[in-house]
Amino acid sequence: MKYTISVLVENHAGALSRISGLFSRRGFNIESLAVGITDDPAVSRVTIIVDGDEYIVEQVEKQLNKLIDVIKVKTLTKDEKLERELILIKLRVPAEKRSEIMTIADITGAKVIDISLTTMTILLADTYAHICRLEEITKPYDVLEVVRTGTIAIQKGQDVMSLKK
Amino acid sequence: MRVSKAMVKCLEAEQVKVVFGYPGAAICPFYDALYESDIRHILVRHEANAGHAANGYARITGRPGVCIATSGPGATNLITAIATAYADSIPLVVITGQVNNDQIGSDAFQEADITGASEPFVKHSYLIKDKDELPKAFKEAFYIAGTGRPGPVLIDVPMDVQMQEIDFNYPKTVDIRSYKPTTKGNMLQIKRVIKALNEAKKPLICIGGGVFSSDAVNEITELSKVMQIPVVTTMMGISAFSADNELFYGMIGMHGKRIANKAVELCDVIFLVGARVGDRAIGNPDAVKKTTKVIHIDIDPAEIGKNLGVDIPLVGDAKLVLRKMLELANKKTHTDWLNELNSLKSEETVKPVKQGTVNPRKFINDLSDKMPKNTTVVADVGQNQIWSATSYKIRDGRFLTSGGMGTMGYSVPAAIGAKLADENHPVIAICGDGAFQMSFMELATAVQHNVDIKIVVMKNNFLGMVREVQTNVYKNHLTAVSLDGSPDFITLAKAYGIPAMRVDSEETAQKAIDKLASHKGCYLVECVVDDFESTLQL
Ligand SMILES: Cc1ncc(C[n+]2csc(CCOP(=O)(O)OP(=O)(O)O)c2C)c(N)n1
Numbered sequence: 001m002k003y004t005i006s007v008l009v010e011n012h013a014g015a016l017s018r019i020s021g022l023f024s025r026r027g028f029n030i031e032s033l034a035v036g037i038t039d040d041p042a043v044s045r046v047t048i049i050v051d052g053d054e055y056i057v058e059q060v061e062k063q064l065n066k067l068i069d070v071i072k073v074k075t076l077t078k079d080e081k082l083e084r085e086l087i088l089i090k091l092r093v094p095a096e097k098r099s100e101i102m103t104i105a106d107i108t109g110a111k112v113i114d115i116s117l118t119t120m121t122i123l124l125a126d127t128y129a130h131i132c133r134l135e136e137i138t139k140p141y142d143v144l145e146v147v148r149t150g151t152i153a154i155q156k157g158q159d160v161m162s163l164k165k
Numbered sequence: 166m167r168v169s170k171a172m173v174k175c176l177e178a179e180q181v182k183v184v185f186g187y188p189g190a191a192i193c194p195f196y197d198a199l200y201e202s203d204i205r206h207i208l209v210r211h212e213a214n215a216g217h218a219a220n221g222y223a224r225i226t227g228r229p230g231v232c233i234a235t236s237g238p239g240a241t242n243l244i245t246a247i248a249t250a251y252a253d254s255i256p257l258v259v260i261t262g263q264v265n266n267d268q269i270g271s272d273a274f275q276e277a278d279i280t281g282a283s284e285p286f287v288k289h290s291y292l293i294k295d296k297d298e299l300p301k302a303f304k305e306a307f308y309i310a311g312t313g314r315p316g317p318v319l320i321d322v323p324m325d326v327q328m329q330e331i332d333f334n335y336p337k338t339v340d341i342r343s344y345k346p347t348t349k350g351n352m353l354q355i356k357r358v359i360k361a362l363n364e365a366k367k368p369l370i371c372i373g374g375g376v377f378s379s380d381a382v383n384e385i386t387e388l389s390k391v392m393q394i395p396v397v398t399t400m401m402g403i404s405a406f407s408a409d410n411e412l413f414y415g416m417i418g419m420h421g422k423r424i425a426n427k428a429v430e431l432c433d434v435i436f437l438v439g440a441r442v443g444d445r446a447i448g449n450p451d452a453v454k455k456t457t458k459v460i461h462i463d464i465d466p467a468e469i470g471k472n473l474g475v476d477i478p479l480v481g482d483a484k485l486v487l488r489k490m491l492e493l494a495n496k497k498t499h500t501d502w503l504n505e506l507n508s509l510k511s512e513e514t515v516k517p518v519k520q521g522t523v524n525p526r527k528f529i530n531d532l533s534d535k536m537p538k539n540t541t542v543v544a545d546v547g548q549n550q551i552w553s554a555t556s557y558k559i560r561d562g563r564f565l566t567s568g569g570m571g572t573m574g575y576s577v578p579a580a581i582g583a584k585l586a587d588e589n590h591p592v593i594a595i596c597g598d599g600a601f602q603m604s605f606m607e608l609a610t611a612v613q614h615n616v617d618i619k620i621v622v623m624k625n626n627f628l629g630m631v632r633e634v635q636t637n638v639y640k641n642h643l644t645a646v647s648l649d650g651s652p653d654f655i656t657l658a659k660a661y662g663i664p665a666m667r668v669d670s671e672e673t674a675q676k677a678i679d680k681l682a683s684h685k686g687c688y689l690v691e692c693v694v695d696d697f698e699s700t701l702q703l
Contacts, residue, residue, distance in 0.1 A: 009343075010343060013292065013294075014280060014281075014284075014290070014292070017281065017284065018284060021284055021285065025285050058470070059467070059471065062466050062467035062471075063467055065466070065467070066465070066467055068288070068289040068309060068341065068343060068344050069343060070343055071342060071343040163342075
């Protein structure tokens, strides 16, 4: 099963390498890992998607908590989380096919963000499932490049994971 | 103040009296500042041994040991010692020189990314790029190394930073928002533990190295006495419970005592204290889980439930938790259970050995009867370690060994560190002829700095432990285990000015033991052991 783990970490040099090192060292399987700073520039937020069972996730949480730079770790359950990922797809598109791509973008909620004589680049920010569907639909076309960010997540409703009191 | 001087001031502020190290260009500014300090610097002959000596020192003082090396090869030579300390949760503060800030990443001469390379083996590390961060880093390093689950912390200081000027103020307090170890146990859990122990018909206490980290030797002894619970230890827990105590049943595990493993098998409640259930201690956790209620105290929540499923987890410092338990514990008796265990006791028979050799178990056992009670024994790795762990009866002293990493060559440098930690107590290293050849350069360190250690080399002409595996598992195909070509250790010791004698008979054994117990200054004994002596108990 896939688990979403959110981590607040001091934005120190080496902190990220400690986190990613821990995963390979302990044999945990990461599906994706996304990092960025938070509203507090001293703190980064890392979202990790882990493949495993309850025992593994508990181990991951405990081992992450042992890292001195890690401030908070939380596994977000299915019902309480909102997840998004961003994908960029560059396709080779001859002029006569442009409208087909536009239609796909329209229906899937993607945006065309760049166009050239021979290519189009589309963007979609959505759930993992929708991103995968878009990838599936564009497969029959001449796909030149796919770039994905990995999933980021936040709790629904009023729950927050923050260091503010 | 110059940063290099501030580094020394930081160590002084931490009451550091002895450091172990090896200089080189990138750490020269620090060494220059050390010139004016009262801190005693012990020059080792290989950086790994600075780490092992600091390890032995830390284990006896209960405070972080300090070791120092230069950049590049000096730092990488330390890695084995860092990993050794990490595996046994020993507090170290490791200081390394680094190339100048602006050279980092350029593959400069003697540049090695030591914070990167040591990352899997440190509790934490610092690369001091900004001079003003140095005092805080030192304060935090000592705090992190010595609290919670102890471990090594590395501070890498570029050479140019060491030569910059700062306003020096050593922080008085530490506040790391992301590091707050739980020390006080949860009261509800403590009550559950007491209840489970009260209800147990066949309770067993199993103690590990954590009992030393939390200084809980007295508390565990008291609890076992009040509740009349028998005690076994892991290898790291040896000497946390007196071998003379009638509730003691020895070391468990792959190489442990049969009766100790039997106790684990038969008990209905096992109370693990500061023991991480390593694979060499409890080889089949699933079997234990099936028949036994498991209670586990550890300061590291990640150890609880990692290798063995647990019924009552208790996160906290063993000493604080046990003190609370002692307030609540009632006197108990377990006559039937103790009788059952005692009926399994068997007198160990002393196997006759070939002419011209000695039985290592008997030698070590006899040695433990003659050495002062407070002796620290440092066992190396291999057959000699198993013989020492199972035959040296520790009363009031300490047993040190590289339990988690099994690092050959640990004993001689760690013995030097242990002796310097308390010069009033005897320290003896027991090692094999293989490991001795990984560390005998440190005899010079002992001589140079007047460190009185005793050394017993168990000479079986083989890398004995591996030879034994090859004999038993690989059809006696002895590959790369012969130590032919070894020097005469008596002559070698004498070359260092260390008196020495060879033991090859009962008579010489007794003479040597007397020497080890009474000689002032270093002394080396070579014990001639049958090449094919085994670790298996009869
Ligand atoms: C640094 C290191 N290298 C290799 C090993 C693997 N090893 C474990 S025991 C052993 C043999 C040790 O031989 P010796 O020091 O002569 O001791 P004995 O087993 O004969 O008592 C070896 C090679 C190790 N534990 N540590």
